[in-house]
Amino acid sequence: MPLKPHVKKLLRIGLLLMFLFSTAMSVRTLSISRKGAQVYEDAHALAVSPTRAPAETTRPEIPGETIAVLKYWAPEPMEEDAGLEEIRKINLAALQEVNPDVVGWVLIPDTKVNYPIVQGTDNEHYLKVTWDGKPYAMGSIVLECTNAPDMTQFHTILYGHNMNDGSMFAALRSYSQEKYWEKHPYIYIANSEGCFRYEVFSSYQALVDSSTYALEFDPDWGPEYFIATILEKSKINTGIVPEPTDRILTLSTCAGGYSTRWVVHARLKMVLLEKGVG
Secondary structure, three states: OOOOHHHHHHHHHHHHHHHHHHHHHHHHHHHHHHHHHHHHHHHHHHHOOOOOOOOOOOOOOOOOOOOEEEEEEEEOOOOOOHHHHHHOOOOHHHHHHHOOOEEEEEEOOOOOOEEEEEOOOOOOHHHOEOOOOOEOOOOOEEEOOOOOOOOOOOEEEEEOOEOOOOOEOHHHHHHHOHHHHHHOOEEEEEEOOEEEEEEEEEEEEEEOOOHHHOOOOOOOOHHHHHHHHHHHHOOOOOOOOOOOOOEEEEEEEEOOOOOEEEEEEEEEOEEEEEEEEO
């Protein structure tokens, strides 16, 4: 039975309204994405501004005759590479003048992961607020609120959204493929302690209430068990096996459901050094 003229007219109007609504939403989404990207482009420009030289850090010399040897764990000395050269340009002090909650910078070269790290009194606030304190859907890269700001604990966690435009921590999902890991084997961190290169060694989908997010461990066996567990879960085989004395960095993002996240683990290799004291 053919449709009556007025019904056809109503259908055409309805389809036109649907088209206009869909177009408007697409334009709005694109606008939000561009504005969000600009927020972090501005952050990077501020952090590497040549008018703001990074502060030099010096260690005071210990006077007197050396009478003892102090042994301590420290990050393994690193050969320079393009990633370290890039992240050494970051001046955290410039960002902290805008927001004192800025505690570091995270970089994965040749990806969109190139952002300041903030730490709040909880893990929720900055998931909907950008690094400079403005409400925005893409939020910030957030250091777990109970972690040490200088990231010197055995296990440190960073959270970030998985944005549809590939920004924030969306790149983490690509670590399900070893070919991607081979092209992006390192995560670079700048914080109050200096600049560091972490080696990616594990990636998988985790439950939000699993041991993946543990921060306290029995010193006798906890770190070894944690490392063994996250290696066993990994979707990639990197051949890297961290030591309990290393520092573990976990990057976490949404995995399409409320109860699961995609995580990438990396290790900062630590070595036992010694120096004379007197």
